[in-house]
Amino acid sequence: MTGSGVEKASAMIVSLLAKRAADATLCPSEVARAMALENHSGEWRTAMPLVHEAVDGLLHTGAVRLSWKGKPLETRTGPYRIILGKGV
Numbered sequence: 296m297t298g299s300g301v302e303k304a305s306a307m308i309v310s311l312l313a314k315r316a317a318d319a320t321l322c323p324s325e326v327a328r329a330m331a332l333e334n335h336s337g338e339w340r341t342a343m344p345l346v347h348e349a350v351d352g353l354l355h356t357g358a359v360r361l362s363w364k365g366k367p368l369e370t371r372t373g374p375y376r377i378i379l380g381k382g383v
Contacts, residue, residue: 300342300345301345301348301349301352302349303330303345304326304330304342304345304346304348304349305349305352305353307326307329307330307333307349308321308326308346308349308350308353308359308377309353309358311325311326311329312359312377312378312379313379317379318378319378320362320376320377320378321376321377321378322376322377323343323346323347323350323375323377324339324343324346326342326346326349326377327339327340327342327343327345327346330342330345330346347371350371350375350377351371353377353380354370354371356380357380357381358379358380359377359378359379359380360377360378360379360380360381361375361376361377361378362375362376362378363375363376
């Protein structure tokens with residue numbers, strides 16, 4: 296994965312979360328779709344590995360948290376939603 300792609304995905308995650316209510320969640324595919332639109336590409340699935348890598352980095356720093364069906368997740372496994380980290 297390229298660093299710049301992961302950095303763009305990280306920035307997109309933070310940007311999309313900033314536009315939502317503090318407790319709102321974000322689907323990782325929404326990030327990939329937004330990246331595909333920004334790149335004028337309809338192929339959002341190819342951006343998913345970058346999104347997952349960005350989520351892992353943001354999770355490590357505490358910038359985001361993860362959940363599924365309202366329950367917190369410690370790590371990114373299976374389906375998940377992204378939430379702005381506490382204190383961010």
